[in-house]
Amino acid sequence: MTLTHTPAWQALAAHAEALRLQHLRDLFATNGQRFERFSLKHNGLLLDYSKQRVTGETMALLRDLAATADFSGWRRRMVEGEAINHTEGRAVRHMDLRAGDAAPPEVKGVLQRMAEFCEQIHSGSWRGFSGERITDVVNLGIGGSDLGPRMAVHALAAWQQPDLRVHFVSNLDSADLASRLTRLNPRSTLFIVASKTFTTLETMANARTARNWILAAANDDKAIARHFVAASSNLAATAEFGIAAKNVFEFWDWVGGRFSLWSAIGLPIALAVGYRHFERLLAGAHDMDEHFINAPADGNLPLTLSLIALWNTNFLEAHSQGVFPYSHSLALLPAHLQQLEMESNGKRANRDGLAIDYPTNPILWGAAGTNGQHSFFQLLHQGGALVASDFIALGQSDFPLPGHHSGLLASCLAQSSALAFGQTVDEARAAGIPEHLLPFRRFPGNQPSNTLVLPELSPYTLGQLIALYEHKVFCLGVLWNLNSFDQWGVELGKQLTGRLAPCLRGETGTDALDASTRGLITHLRQFRT
């Protein structure tokens, strides 16, 4: 039976019809206990989902759907290391990376080496080819080998190690690397080549250019060992590139790229904030793992987030998900979640390879508050599209300056409230708005949102937060009956790039190409010198 024909789905569809006409104003008016009823707490975190367009019945029906989808069975299969990524024949074991004492020996071994390496860099015992200490680390990676560590390093700016700057270069566009290199000294710069496969076009191009840059300054092949380390699962390719085995921090094919910041891919985080704080990040994620595995369905934060997301996507037809951290330090979280959610669950074939006849992951986007308020929030308030939002707030500021944080929090609460409840014409009139402006001052509201509150932004709470979203992604994959852990959709573009690059260089003809691509290539060739 396909998902949409199950009794659980059908019951939700009928329920959605009945609930569709109810405004959040009505739901709050008829239940004075909505906050208590529709909020969850776990070890310092608070999720308020009372501003979602749900009732107790909605949540119960959604949990029935989770049972129909065998949520508990799939969770057990993941925990037990079954190859649930069946299209690649791989287990999904990123939780093992942050399991503390229970982590597998190979994980502990790499973590130990990462700790020692951080100590060498921070103490200055690791020196560049000319004897200078390392002052700058550049992570060369893309996608999961970039977004997670980049986001975490930015988020943990308040924990930054003194005297060491960590940079991220991802783009194939030489503007990314070149603009960075002009500000760096090859004698004191170390590169981490971060690539699970060690074949990714962008990363390998940047790594080769960086190697030439070091060699041009050192004029000695031996300098590579002082200035390059790798995080990879492809040890043959790292050796081929010339990186000494002792400088390779390994991870394994059971770590998906977008779930890899807990592995050797997290090395730039450990360097930026110190290994001790990296361990706290792992501990926070482990705490969320335990919660995810043990909490009952009605108190389970990741499952609840996923059920709400499914409800909004498939029954309220909200195909856009905004993420708005009211934390400047979390500004890169939306970019990380974009890959995590959209690369995992933006799928059109179910686990059996059959076409899916329901929308899967919504478009995820976002920006830090309060900046977003002065650009795209207008559309959320009055544009007409239904957009689900996650607001993220911090109890305490990580960079406390007098007079900022209460205003920031007030803005966060004001936005979710305005989106939920809007403003009627009568309210606008009562507020003294002149008659001719009333049509412009009406806010329909009824935009659903979650508010997630972290007590503070620390390595531990950041670990909890990221793991929360990771498990949400897993749950949604189970509910939508798809494999969240492959990404075949990015392959076609990669193959075409491989075919078009020689055409652009004039090495192969363009006759077999479509007329648009052929025309563009002909046009672009004139600029080649």
Ligand code: F6P
């Ligand atoms: O774009 C596809 C992808 O495979 C991502 O899933 C991955 O995070 C990224 O490329 C980088 O891959 P790698 O770490 O192998 O360089």
